[in-house]
Each structure stands twice: as structure tokens, then as C-alpha cells.
Amino acid sequence: MGFGRFDEEGNTFLILQKGDGEFEATDQRITPFQFLTPIDFRCIYAIGLNYRAHAEETGLEIPKYPMVFMKAPTAAQNPGDPIVLPRYLRSDKVDYEAELGVVIGRPCKNVKPEEALSYVLGYVCANDVSARDWQKEKGGGQFCRGKTFDTFCPVGPCLATADEIPDPSKLTIRSFVNEEKMQESGTDDMIFDVPTLISFLSGSTTLLPGALILTGTPSGVGEARNPKRYLVPGDEVTVEIDGLGILTNPVVEEVFEDEEAKS
Secondary structure, three states, rough: OOEEEOOOOEEEEEEOOOOOOOEEEEEOOOOOOOOOOOOOOOOOEEOOOEEEHHHHHHHHOOOOOOEEEOOOOEEOOOOOOOOOEEOOOHHHOEEEEEEEEEEEEOOEEOOHHHHHHHHHHEEEEEOEEEEHHHHHHOOOOOHHHHHHOOOOEEEEEEEEEEHHHOOOOOEEEEEOOOEEEEEEEEEEHHHOOHHHHHHHHHHOOOOOOOOOOEEOOOOOHHHHOOOOOOOOOEEEEEEEEEOOOEEEEEEEOOOOOOOOEEE
């Protein structure tokens, strides 16, 4: 396992991780065997209802403050590896959510919005996969349960450093299921922009390097469609953000030894 960088032609070159924790870019060309998540995330914060059109399609009011929930780091999934539909704690309403991910690069606390982007290491494509039945129907407001099953946070295929994305409010984000476009929006439709989110999350709270912030999803999720469109085995989900690459994951069912699933 190691780090690499892309050039404009798509070639990959080795990045050395030195003993002092610093990184050094090299001109040594490599052929990746498998893409992994860009880093091992310390924690994953996520924001709900952060696009105006998405709030409208759900019929919910525009929130006064960012609506925050969390996903376990174990929810992270590599590019190309499968989204696994839960069968032990069964869900038949698993949804896709294309999102811009923000990775924190240095510790921050009580950060003002005008200073917030200086704490960003980079940006990633992400998919906030959601089991809507667990999120909304089973037990009332089970956001963390419905959002944090294994593989429910695909991230990648690369991290674009902050200097490559000077304004994260000027990106286009799309999702596809089996090559059918499901979502497309500009990040300028966010209710709370990236600096505001970092400032809010760092309020009286330390954000550590490696923290991932999922900034919300645009309209077009499967839950809001008529008819509803949930993920099924054999599907393939793609998230695409300008300048950040293309993140694609197949969909499979969970397999476990006990044939009697709990519900």
C-alpha cells in the first residue's frame, strides 16, 4: 500500500512517505494494482439537507443550522469495491447520495469561515449510501444506524489538494446508476457552503487531520423519485465531480453464515 499522484495524461507516479511523516513526489512511474480510499479517515462527519433543491424534493424546511450526523470510519469503501446491501440487519431501501467530501489537513477549532479553507487538505468524490428504512422507519430517526453499515461510504478515486480547487462552491456534481444520470447540480446550491460547515463543525470541537466532511447531496436521490429507485444487486453507482475524478462501485448482497436474518 502506498501513495501516488496523477499527471494530466492520467499517468501515475510514486509518492514516497518519509520517516518524519513528510511526503515526497517522485518521477517514478507506477502501475496501480488497486485504488484504495485516499487516506484512512479519523472520523466522518456528514451533513443532511444541505442542497436547496434536495430539501424541496423531501418536503422539509430549510434548516437553520447544518444538520450533522456521523458515519463510522469502517463505513469507508475503496473505489471499485462493492457497496454491500445489509442482510443480517436487512434493508431493502438502500439509496445513493453523491457528495463532495472535504478532508481536514491540520487541527482546527473555533475557526472563522474566512479562515476555514486554509485547514483543508483536499477534496474527494464520496457516496453517502443510506438505508432509508433504518434511517426513517425503524426506531425513529436512526440516522447513524441507517448511514453507517460497512461499505456505506465509498470515497475516491483520488484526493485533489486544496490548491487545485480554489473555490469548492463552483463544482458540478453528478451521480449515475447503471449509466443513467440520477443527480446533477452545482455545489453553489448548497445552503451552507464549505467554509461555513468547517466553522460550524469546529465550534468548541477539535477537527483532527484526516477528518472527512460529507457536505450533503443534491436532488435526485432514489427515495424522492416516483417510482422510488433503491439499489439492488447488480447495480453500479458512479459519482462524478469536476476536477475530482469518477468514483464507481458495484452493488452486491451481504452474505453471512446464519441464514436467518434479523429484522
